[in-house]
Amino acid sequence: MDETAKAEPRFFEDIAVGERFHTASLTVTRDSIVDFAGHYDPQPMHMDEGAAEESFFGRLVASGWQTLCLTMRLMVEARPFGATPLIGIQIDEIRFQRPVLPGDRLSAELEILEKRISKTRPDRGFLKGRTITSNQKGAEVASQLWTMLVPTKQAP
């Protein structure tokens, strides 16, 4: 948070189509999988190895929501827009390509695909970007299309 406060804000005009941002990485532990599931996705395949063996996945796997939330954390910490916050207003095309397993190390990247200024509010712009989350083997585990609201230089 302190570092975010110190960074300069980037505005809509500063961010180019084609820009790419890479995050750091983090390890998804077995305990964090079970803990997350207990709060947000309390299903056997995310909580208990025995039950998970008999499930569709055949072993304990992270909730897809955990993968998405950890991707958000990695991206917030990467501060692609400097001190300007990441405000998502739509998310489309979320796909889960493969399961996230205990011990997997995740990282993410965002590529800006499109930008447009609001028709009704010239102080606001919208950026569309593809966010891809990968594991330690470089294999995609999830992808998403984010639409983000970013202030223009006309913002007060």
Add this chain to the structure above:
Amino acid sequence: MDETAKAEPRFFEDIAVGERFHTASLTVTRDSIVDFAGHYDPQPMHMDEGAAEESFFGRLVASGWQTLCLTMRLMVEARPFGATPLIGIQIDEIRFQRPVLPGDRLSAELEILEKRISKTRPDRGFLKGRTITSNQKGAEVASQLWTMLVPTKQAP
């Protein structure tokens, strides 16, 4: 979990287009907003009242990811498919209609819109459904289009 285990599984064939499921409700506390943000979306507007006042939202608001995760928990607990798990393979059209504020009480509903059997695996079917999350005033805070994998009666 015990109740889930006791429920009968429902199969693809058992679930009809037009079926609607309603969840229970839960209250989003100020502390849960800050705690969630610390783990998954560490931005000022979700963590600190003072900083939030100067943000786009003008006050402390829940991360959109928290709204989505709590919606998943409510839906898992509602067990729309009995003992058959909720396995999402795609999510589209996530929209955040209004912020979730400390003290808001959320509930959700799911309506099945479409079903089709896998072309390559006759033991699997796909259900598409709209999930809408509302606050205590009945106002929509988020909506999503879920594609779920459900076993057919041919599954082993």
